[in-house]
Structure formats: structure tokens, C-alpha cells
Amino acid sequence: MTADSKSPVRIQLEDFSQDEEIRALQASSTRMGGIATFLGCARDFSEGREVSTIRFDAYDRMALPEMQKLRDEAISRFGLLDARIVHRLGEVRAGDAIVFIATGAEHRAPALEACRWLIDELKQRVPIWKKETTPQGDAWVTPHP
Amino acid sequence: MINVLFFGPVAERLGASHLQVAFRAGMCVQDLRAQLQASHPEAFALVSLAAVDGEHVRDWSLALSDGSEVVFMSKFSGG
Numbered sequence: 001m002t003a004d005s006k007s008p009v010r011i012q013l014e015d016f017s018q019d020e021e022i023r024a025l026q027a028s029s030t031r032m033g034g035i036a037t038f039l040g041c042a043r044d045f046s047e048g049r050e051v052s053t054i055r056f057d058a059y060d061r062m063a064l065p066e067m068q069k070l071r072d073e074a075i076s077r078f079g080l081l082d083a084r085i086v087h088r089l090g091e092v093r094a095g096d097a098i099v100f101i102a103t104g105a106e107h108r109a110p111a112l113e114a115c116r117w118l119i120d121e122l123k124q125r126v127p128i129w130k131k132e133t134t135p136q137g138d139a140w141v142t143p144h145p
Numbered sequence: 146m147i148n149v150l151f152f153g154p155v156a157e158r159l160g161a162s163h164l165q166v167a168f169r170a171g172m173c174v175q176d177l178r179a180q181l182q183a184s185h186p187e188a189f190a191l192v193s194l195a196a197v198d199g200e201h202v203r204d205w206s207l208a209l210s211d212g213s214e215v216v217f218m219s220k221f222s223g224g
Contacts, residue, residue, distance in 0.1 A: 040224050056223070057152045057153040057156070058152070058223070059150070059152050059196070059216055059218070061199045061214075062196055062199045062200075062216075063223075065199065087223060087224070098223075098224065099223070099224050119224055122223065122224050123221060123222075123223065123224045124221065125201070125221070126221060126223050126224075127152065127194075127196070127216070127218055127221055127223075128221055128222070128223025128224070129152060129153030129154060129219070129221060129222050129223065130222050130223065131153070140153060140154040140157070140219075140222070141222040142220075142222070143220045143221065143222045
């Protein structure tokens with residue numbers, strides 16, 4: 001499931017470095033004039049309850065290929081020079097990073113639009129579920145629009 | 146046999162992450178859903194998506210093959 005650490009699309013248990021991902025994206029083309037990023041984090045409060053940790057379940061066979069398709073589609077649809085997507089699994093604590101998306105284009109507009117599109121599509125199309133641990137018990141997260 | 150997988154909230158409500166169902170000629174995704182929904186109505190109340198052999202199902206009349214891997218899924222909450 002987990003691709004090598006240099007792959008532009010990865011699912012991994014360990015944390016990631018935003019700086020390394022942006023450096024790798026930037027190194028892919030000197031024509032890149034704009035880079036947009038999205039960082040999704042674990043909140044410590046959800047649906048009126050304190051959240052200490054989040055655990056993930058994923059359909060491994062489908063999750064990574066879907067993320068790779070999303071990257072390919074975004075590059076084609078928005079004319080990106082490159083894009084990177086990293087999603088964590090396992091258990092994360094409140095405040096930890098969950099997902100990182102970086103998009104690079106010649107100009108800012110396609111980079112920004114593609115970044116928004118990618119996180120929205122990821123939430124719709126990549127089979128990953130998260131469960132929050134709260135003082136009232138564990139609860140699967142209901143998707144937010 | 147059809148290998149049926151469940152994840153996240155559906156697996157938890159069903160109490161299993163894997164079932165095997167006998168394959169019948171002409172069987173489609175909707176047939177399998179109806180069969181399992183009858184025996185596991187609470188879990189299938191959460192189901193809104195399906196995948197066959199790792200691909201999203203767009204048409205629930207998609208025919209299954211012997212040995213297909215089918216996943217019935219609730220809405221995703223990654224990201």
C-alpha cells in the first residue's frame with residue numbers, strides 16, 4: 001500500500017514534512033510560478049465533544065490508486081506542472097497532520113483551484129474512514145460538506 | 146464465491162470485515178446488496194457506495210464474476 005518516500009502520492013503511518021514535499025514539488029520544474037498547499041489536521045473538538053485521537057480505516061487496494069488517479073486528473077484538468085498528495089493512516093493525536101496536498105502551476109490561479117478540487121474530490125472518492133476517540137466513547141466521523 | 150469486504154462504520158455495525166457469498170450466474174451488485182441487506186439491515190442502512198475489484202461502482206446492475214471482490218461502503222471521511 002505505502003509507496004516509497006519519494007513518490008508524489010503516498011499513504012503512510014508516519015508524519016510527513018511539508019517542507020520536503022514542497023521542495024520536491026518545486027524541484028520538478030523551474031517553470032513553476034505558483035504553489036498552493038492544503039494541510040488537513042486532527043481537531044481536538046468535534047460535534048461538541050473533545051477529541052484526543054483519531055484512528056483510520058482504509059480500503060488499501062483502492063485508496064492509493066484513487067489518489068493516484070486524482071493527481072493525474074488534477075494535472076490534466078488544471079494544467080498543473082506537478083502535484084503531491086500524502087495521507088496518513090494509523091492513529092493520530094489532536095493537532096497532528098492528516099493530509100497534505102501541494103499543487104504547482106505556471107500561475108497561481110490553477111494551483112489554488114486544483115488544490116481545492118483535490119481535497120474536495122479526495123473526500124468524495126478515496127475510501128478512508130476516521131474514528132474519533134472522545135470521553136463519551138469512540139465515534140465514526142460523519143462526512144462534512 | 147464472492148468475497149465481500151467491509152470497512153469502518155459498516156464493518157463495526159456488521160461485526161465482521163469479510164464475508165463470502167456463493168456466486169450465482171447473472172448475479173449483479175444490486176442482487177448481492179439486497180441479499181446481504183436482508184440479513185444485515187442495520188449495517189446496510191449505512192451503505193451508500195460500492196466497489197468491485199477496487200473500482201467505484203457507478204451502475205449497481207454491474208454483473209459480478211465468480212471470485213469478484215465487492216465492498217459495500219458508507220460515505221468516506223478521510224482528509
